[in-house]
Amino acid sequence: MDLTEKLRNGCSKVKVLLVDTEPERARLLEAHLASAGVTETVRPQPGEPLPIAIARTAPDLVIVDMARPDRDTLDDILRATHHDPRPVAMFVDVDDPAFMEAAVEAGVSSYTVVGAALPDVKPILRTAVAIFRRYRQVEADLHRAEASLRQRVLMDEAKRFLMKHRRMSEPEAHRWLRRRAMERSRRVVDIATELLGAAEGEGSCKDD
Amino acid sequence: MTDRTGAGAETMRLGLLRLTDAAPVALAAARGIFAEEGAPVALSVEPSWANVADKLAYGLLDAAVVPPPLALAMELGLRPAAARLVVPMSLSLNGNSVVLAEALAAPILSGGIRPPALEAGRRLRRLVEGGLRPRIAVVHAFSTHDLLLRYWLAASGIDPETAVELSVVPPPEMPAALAAGRIDGFCAGAPWGGVAAQMGVGRAVVLSSAIWRNHPEKCLAVRADWAERYAPTLRAALRALLRAGRLCDEPAGADALAALLSGSDWVGVPSELVAASLAGGAGGEVDRSVFAAHAAAFPWRSHARWFATQMARWRSLPADAAERAERVYRPDLYAQAARELGMPVPTADRKTEGGHDAPWSLAAAPTPLVMLPDTFCDETRFEILGSEAVAAPPS
Numbered sequence: 001m002d003l004t005e006k007l008r009n010g011c012s013k014v015k016v017l018l019v020d021t022e023p024e025r026a027r028l029l030e031a032h033l034a035s036a037g038v039t040e041t042v043r044p045q046p047g048e049p050l051p052i053a054i055a056r057t058a059p060d061l062v063i064v065d066m067a068r069p070d071r072d073t074l075d076d077i078l079r080a081t082h083h084d085p086r087p088v089a090m091f092v093d094v095d096d097p098a099f100m101e102a103a104v105e106a107g108v109s110s111y112t113v114v115g116a117a118l119p120d121v122k123p124i125l126r127t128a129v130a131i132f133r134r135y136r137q138v139e140a141d142l143h144r145a146e147a148s149l150r151q152r153v154l155m156d157e158a159k160r161f162l163m164k165h166r167r168m169s170e171p172e173a174h175r176w177l178r179r180r181a182m183e184r185s186r187r188v189v190d191i192a193t194e195l196l197g198a199a200e201g202e203g204s205c206k207d208d
Numbered sequence: 209m210t211d212r213t214g215a216g217a218e219t220m221r222l223g224l225l226r227l228t229d230a231a232p233v234a235l236a237a238a239r240g241i242f243a244e245e246g247a248p249v250a251l252s253v254e255p256s257w258a259n260v261a262d263k264l265a266y267g268l269l270d271a272a273v274v275p276p277p278l279a280l281a282m283e284l285g286l287r288p289a290a291a292r293l294v295v296p297m298s299l300s301l302n303g304n305s306v307v308l309a310e311a312l313a314a315p316i317l318s319g320g321i322r323p324p325a326l327e328a329g330r331r332l333r334r335l336v337e338g339g340l341r342p343r344i345a346v347v348h349a350f351s352t353h354d355l356l357l358r359y360w361l362a363a364s365g366i367d368p369e370t371a372v373e374l375s376v377v378p379p380p381e382m383p384a385a386l387a388a389g390r391i392d393g394f395c396a397g398a399p400w401g402g403v404a405a406q407m408g409v410g411r412a413v414v415l416s417s418a419i420w421r422n423h424p425e426k427c428l429a430v431r432a433d434w435a436e437r438y439a440p441t442l443r444a445a446l447r448a449l450l451r452a453g454r455l456c457d458e459p460a461g462a463d464a465l466a467a468l469l470s471g472s473d474w475v476g477v478p479s480e481l482v483a484a485s486l487a488g489g490a491g492g493e494v495d496r497s498v499f500a501a502h503a504a505a506f507p508w509r510s511h512a513r514w515f516a517t518q519m520a521r522w523r524s525l526p527a528d529a530a531e532r533a534e535r536v537y538r539p540d541l542y543a544q545a546a547r548e549l550g551m552p553v554p555t556a557d558r559k560t561e562g563g564h565d566a567p568w569s570l571a572a573a574p575t576p577l578v579m580l581p582d583t584f585c586d587e588t589r590f591e592i593l594g595s596e597a598v599a600a601p602p603s
Contacts, residue, residue: 049390051375066262069255069378075287076349076376100289101266109262 015040016124017059019050021068022135029063029131036127050074061121062111063128066104074111099129106132151189158192161199218441219248220434223260223272226253226475227379228398228485229300229426229497230273231465236452238468245451247444253473256378257348264431265289270438271430271445273299276515279429280533281350284526286519292432295512296541297446297505299426299453301498301580303485304353304416305401306360308332308393309386312342313411325418325585329364332413336371342392345377345385352425353416355518357395360419363586368522386410397425398485399477401493406481417495420562422504422580424511425497435541446545453500459488502580503554503570505542510558512537514590552577561590 016038020026030041044053050073054062064071103109103125110125155177162173177195181188224230233251236242242249252269254260261282263269266289279295281287308316316323316331323331336342346354358368368374377385382394383404393410394400404410416423428449435442455461466483469475475482483489485497498504516533519525526532543553552572559570562584570577584590 049377066259067255069381071258072256072348072378073376075258075261097266101268104262104266105268109258 014038014061014124015042015057015059017042017044017053017057017062019044019053019062019064019068021065025131025135028135029128032127032131033124036124038124051076060112061124063125064109064111065132066107066109071109074109099126102133103129106136108132154189154192154196158195161196165199218438219250220430220438220441220445221250221252221268221270222445223252223254223263223269225255225257225260225273225379227426228469228475228482229303229499230474231456231469231486231497232299232449232452232499233273234469234474235455235465236448239452239455241448241452242445245444245448247441247448249445249448257351261287262289264293264429265291267431269431270434271428273426274429275348275351275353276424276427276511277350277352277355277519278348279427280512280515280519280529280536282429283536284516284529284532286523286525287350293429293536294432294435294538294541295427295429295507295536296435296442296538297428297449297545298424298507298511299428299449299499299505301422301425301504302415302417302495303425303497304356304395304397305412305494306344306357306393306395306414306416307382307386307401307404307410307412307493308342308344309389309410310408312340312392313413316413317411322413322415325360325414326364328414329360329366329585332361333364333366336366341371341373343373343375343390345375345382345391345394345396347376347379347382347396349376350519352423352515353395353397355515355522356416356419356423358522359518360414360585363584383407383409398494398497399475399481402481402484403477405493412493415493415495419585421583422498422502423582424508427507435538442541443545443548446542447549450500450505450545450549450551453505456497456499457487457501462486462488498580500551503552503572503577504580506546506554507537507539507542508557508559509534509537509539510561510590510592513558513592514561517590558592560592562587563589563591 014037016033018026018029018041020029026043033041042057042059044050050070062074064074106129108128110128112121158177159170159173162168162176163170168176177188177191181191222233224233237249237251254263257274257278260269260272260274261278264272265282276295279293282291283293312335315335316328322328344357346357348354361368361372366372375391377391377394379396379400382396382400385391386394386404387407387409401412405412430442456465462483465486466479470477470479470482484492485494487496489496512533513530516525516530520529539557546553552575554577555571555573561582564579564581565583566581568579570579
């Protein structure tokens with residue numbers, strides 16, 4: 001019975017091979033897949049190449065983290081089908097390119113191994129995409145927070161430098177950085193970095 | 209990974225992998241050549257060819273450095289995520305090698321000298337006839353590597369479909385896969401053959417340039433809709449890549465280029481291994497890449513047809529595949545950019561492949577070009593008569 005029939009009959013088992021290098025996300029995804037109708041989620045063994053994992057677990061659907069470089073090998077499985085008559089197709093919903101774009105952007109890609117009619121596996125993939133996207137959002141937020149903190153530290157250091165070596169007040173130092181950034185159409189943080197870099201070159205920057 | 213955040217719509221999001229032959233793109237970005245030409249380009253370093261293809265297909269990239277067979281496979285719909293693409297330029301010639309594990313390489317390289325390609329193939333055939341079925345990996349199902357490896361095996365009397373077991377392994381993982389015994393050999397681009405040799409796990413038994421001398425290797429593939437909409441930006445990017453390609457062809461700049469490429473944000477291997485396949489490099493496990501000299505970057509329609517013909521040799525392709533492949537290649541776009549730089553432009557879009565065993569002169573405007581030898585290991589000539597391509601035996 002192929003996956004379409006399985007899902008249509010609302011029955012039996014849908015097995016997903018989940019290939020995600022991010023353990024936290026994989027755990028989360030596994031839990032959500034269960035609620036989307038996936039009865040069994042399997043993972044590759046450590047170091048196991050994808051084609052071997054697929055041969056071993058015979059999944060209905062493969063969901064893979066795009067950051068895995070060996071995703072290339074899944075394209076190869078398409079080629080190998082004339083040795084193994086089981087139809088294999090990358091999950092692509094041609095009717096909904098926006099959804100596939102969202103999936104690719106979120107960093108998830110999906111392949112059916114038994115050749116299902118595409119709309120039927122969509123709920124499962126939607127779940128995966130939602131998790132990946134949320135995870136990516138969290139990562140991006142963290143990134144931004146770190147960057148903004150780094151920038152603040154840099155700005156403070158540059159101001160301290162100006163106050164100490166050029167005898168400016170704090171507001172003067174602030175204005176000096178702003179003005180210079182405007183004159184050179186650069187970001188204030190770049191000016192601060194440059195100032196500190198130049199000062200470090202002269203060996204006079206660090207005051208602690 | 210870089211994205212379009214803060215960039216204008218005309219910014220070209222350009223995807224690539226960490227390989228030595230990404231040199232012109234890396235250099236154009238690092239030296240500000242894209243900016244000088246007025247081409248806003250945001251590079252996006254991707255983990256795999258599949259990622260590059262998917263992102264290109266769904267419009268998350270506008271352009272990418274790819275092996276030509278991948279671009280053609282996307283255009284022909286051989287890979288599920290199809291896309292309309294144009295190839296306005298080639299990016300490199302040569303640069304791959306077939307590396308075999310020491311146990312297989314030793315009898316082929318006996319005497320310490322790498323034999324001619326067909327002799328190496330005959331020696332491998334003897335091993336295969338003795339009962340071996342080597343597991344050889346290529347970098348992607350649709351790659352120059354796959355087609356050249358198959359070409360060499362078939363020319364040597366080894367059936368690539370049955371006598372060997374072909375698989376796909378990402379290029380940077382090849383040396384480790386060989387060391388772990390998961391594969392017996394691979395065909396990959398620089399520097400991975402050199403890395404395997406340095407690890408002592410294998411040696412190059414044939415260079416891709418010995419299968420087809422100065423074969424086209426990577427090309428620039430651009431989404432057709434983007435190329436049309438942002439034609440001036442594309443032309444500026446092509447100028448930048450041509451200029452960068454010429455710099456990459458300069459032996460004098462090889463050390464600095466190798467230092468740039470060997471950084472951990474690029475290839476991430478020692479610079480002498482990267483330098484081996486650059487102009488003036490030591491060669492060894494790989495031949496040197498050519499980027500812009502000798503019309504290397506010209507997107508020859510005869511190259512497109514050769515790739516399509518070879519792809520059709522091993523899998524079923526639409527009947528009009530060769531014609532469609534030729535249309536993907538756009539020498540007219542190359543010509544505009546090259547003329548703006550004062551570079552000579554070939555006067556024909558096709559040439560006989562495999563007809564020259566020595567440097568030769570090609571009609572070009574305003575001045576003729578010196579072209580590199582282009583012979584195949586089996587001395588076949590790939591000629592295009594009218595719209596028909598025929599592979600003819602040596603005359």
